[in-house]
Amino acid sequence: xxxxxxxxxxxxxxxxxSTAANAAHYGNRVKNVIFMIPDGCDASxxxxxxxxxxxxxxxxxxxxxxxxxxxxxxxxxxxxxxxxAFATGNKTTARFLGVSPRLDDIISTFTPREDKEEYEPVASxxxxxxxxxxxxxxxxxxxxxxxxxxxxxVHIHDRGMDxxxxxxxxxxxxxxxFGGGKRHLLPKAEGGKRTDGENLVDxxxxxxxxxxxxxxxxxxxxxxxxWGMFASSHMNADIDRAEFTPxxxxxxxxxxxxxxxxxxxxxxxxxxxxGSQVDWAGHANDPKxxxxxxxxxxxxxxxxxxxxxxxxxxxxxxxxDHNTGALSIGNVNxxxxxxxxxxxxxxxxxxxxxITGGGLASKIGGDMSHENIIANVKEWWGLDITxxxxxxxxxxxxxxxxxxxxxxxxxxxxxxxFGWTTHGHNAEDVQIWTYGINRLLGTIDNTDLAKLGAxxxxxxLDKADKELFVDVSEAFAEDEWELDLxxxxxxxxxxxxxAELPVSKDIVVKDGETHDLDGIVVYAPMSGKVYIPEEAxxxxxxxxxxxxPWPWPWLCDMYWNK
Numbered sequence: 001x002x003x004x005x006x007x008x009x010x011x012x013x014x015x016x017x018s019t020a021a022n023a024a025h026y027g028n029r030v031k032n033v034i035f036m037i038p039d040g041c042d043a044s045x046x047x048x049x050x051x052x053x054x055x056x057x058x059x060x061x062x063x064x065x066x067x068x069x070x071x072x073x074x075x076x077x078x079x080x081x082x083x084x085a086f087a088t089g090n091k092t093t094a095r096f097l098g099v100s101p102r103l104d105d106i107i108s109t110f111t112p113r114e115d116k117e118e119y120e121p122v123a124s125x126x127x128x129x130x131x132x133x134x135x136x137x138x139x140x141x142x143x144x145x146x147x148x149x150x151x152x153x154v155h156i157h158d159r160g161m162d163x164x165x166x167x168x169x170x171x172x173x174x175x176x177x178f179g180g181g182k183r184h185l186l187p188k189a190e191g192g193k194r195t196d197g198e199n200l201v202d203x204x205x206x207x208x209x210x211x212x213x214x215x216x217x218x219x220x221x222x223x224x225x226x227w228g229m230f231a232s233s234h235m236n237a238d239i240d241r242a243e244f245t246p247x248x249x250x251x252x253x254x255x256x257x258x259x260x261x262x263x264x265x266x267x268x269x270x271x272x273x274x275g276s277q278v279d280w281a282g283h284a285n286d287p288k289x290x291x292x293x294x295x296x297x298x299x300x301x302x303x304x305x306x307x308x309x310x311x312x313x314x315x316x317x318x319x320x321d322h323n324t325g326a327l328s329i330g331n332v333n334x335x336x337x338x339x340x341x342x343x344x345x346x347x348x349x350x351x352x353x354x355i356t357g358g359g360l361a362s363k364i365g366g367d368m369s370h371e372n373i374i375a376n377v378k379e380w381w382g383l384d385i386t387x388x389x390x391x392x393x394x395x396x397x398x399x400x401x402x403x404x405x406x407x408x409x410x411x412x413x414x415x416x417x418f419g420w421t422t423h424g425h426n427a428e429d430v431q432i433w434t435y436g437i438n439r440l441l442g443t444i445d446n447t448d449l450a451k452l453g454a455x456x457x458x459x460x461l462d463k464a465d466k467e468l469f470v471d472v473s474e475a476f477a478e479d480e481w482e483l484d485l486x487x488x489x490x491x492x493x494x495x496x497x498x499a500e501l502p503v504s505k506d507i508v509v510k511d512g513e514t515h516d517l518d519g520i521v522v523y524a525p526m527s528g529k530v531y532i533p534e535e536a537x538x539x540x541x542x543x544x545x546x547x548x549p550w551p552w553p554w555l556c557d558m559y560w561n562k
Contacts, residue, residue, distance in 0.1 A: 020451045030093060030456045031268035031313035034304045038150055038297045040279025040324030042430050048329060049291040058302040060296040062433035065441035069322045069430060072101035072110050076427040080159040082321035082446060083151030087124040089450035089461050098155040119157035119524040121531055123464035125453045126270055131467060131518060132459045135175045135265035137258045141235045141251055142276035143181030144169060152272055163194050167504045170200045171520050176261050178254040179230035196490035218257055223264055237277050237289055238296035251275055255300040259307050273300055282324030283326045285408035285420040289356040305435045315436035315456050323426040331419030339415060349416045350387055352382015357404035382414055468519040469531040494521055494530050499540045501532060506537045515539050
C-alpha cells in the first residue's frame, strides 16, 4: 500500500510540474482546454488506422505518455467509472457517474477519500469551469446520456438511467451539447422514452437554446447556446453514415461548430469530444469499423489542434478511457508467416467492407438463411465466405451472440490477420496525446487528467465540490426539510422551510419567486441523501451568497474566488 500511495504522489508531482511548464510556455495564458476521447482503443488501433489511411495521423505528432485505467472495484474499468475518473479526479465503482464509490468491494490498491461518503456527488472539470464563468460543451457520437459525456454533468449511481441522466444534462446549463439521444428528451406520448411527462426540448427552447437535428441546421448556427440531437438514439458509425443517415454531421463537423460557438466567450471554454464508437467496434471485433471511426476521430483532433495553433491559448488533451477487444495485428493465421506479411495482404480483406458489422446485420435482416448471409457478406463486405463460415456464425448466435458480434469474430479469425482477446474491455495502460503541453507526462493515473485540466484552466475541483454539493441534512435541522417522493414519484421535490427545489433541476422556488442556481439538486437514493448548491442554502436562509467585496465579477474571479 505504501508503494501505491507513493506512486500517486509521484504522479501528482509530474502533473503539477508539467502544468507549470505549460503555463510558462503560454505565459500563463491558457484559456481553453479540450478533452478528446477515442473510447475503447490502444496503440494497435492507431497503428492500423495509420496503415489504412496511408499517411501520418494528427495524433502521431502528439504522443506524450500513458494513462493507468483501473477503477475502484476492478482492475478492468467500466466506461462510467473511467469517465468519472478523468472528469472529476475521483475513482468510483462500475456504472457510477459523478459520485463516490461503493466501499464493500474495492480493490486492494485503492484508498478511498476519507472526506467523501459512498454515493456522494463529486464535481467535474466542466462544472468547475462553468462556475468560473467559462463556456462549456459536450460532443458524443453515441447518445449524450452514455457514460463518457454523462460523467461531466451527471451525478447518479446507475449509467442506465438515461431519462434521469438527460434531465441532469438539460438543467446543467451547458452551452453546447451535440450527439444522439433525442428520445430521452421527449415523453412517451410524443414518441420518446420519458415517463415523467416532461418535454425537455420545450425546456431547452424556453431556456434560450437553439435546437438542431441535421447537418444543414448545424451549419447555419452562427453563435449562441445550442443543443444538436442528430439521432433518436445513437448516431451512426462514420462508415455507415453515407448509406443510412447522410443528414448526420461528422464528429469533425460537430467539433468545428462547437469550437466556433464556444470560442466567442471572452472567459474561455472547456469542451469534451468523444469518438464513442471506436469502443463499439472493439466490442464487435470489427476492424474496419474500428479504424474508420478512429480516423474520423483523428480528423476531429486536427480541427481542435488547428484552432489551438491559431488561438495560442488552447490546450488539447486526447486519451482513450480504456482499451476494448485488444486488437492485434497478427493472429493465429500469421504464426508461421508473420515476417512475410505485406501491406497488401494485411489490407486486402478490409478493402471491400462498405459498412460496419451492425450495418451488415441490418442488411441481412430477419432472413438467416445461409444463402442470404453469404450474398450480403459478398455485397457489403466483398468477401466470399463459405457455408461452414455461416455455420460458425449461427453457432455463436445460438450461444447468445448478436449477429454483428458473430460476423466480426468469424471473419476476423478466418479471413484476416487481426486477432482479438475479448468482446469486453482490457486493463492495459492507454496513450495520452497532447498539444500545448511541452513536457513529457510519462505514466499518470486517469484521475490526474481531471486535475491537469483543472490546473490549466485555473479552476479548483475541491472548491467546486463545496459550492455545488451541500448535504441538506447538515445544513438544516431535521424538521426543516423533507423530500417528497410520493406526490409525484417521477418528479420528486425537496422542501426546505418555505422553499421548494425540484430534484435534478437547477432552480429553487421561494415566496413565489424562482431563482436559478449554479448547479443541480442531486438526490442519492442509495444513501437517502440530498445535495444542493451553497447558493441555494443562502437563498433559503435569506442571505447573500456573494462574499466578494468588489462589484466587478472578473476581479472577484481572479482574486477573491480563486
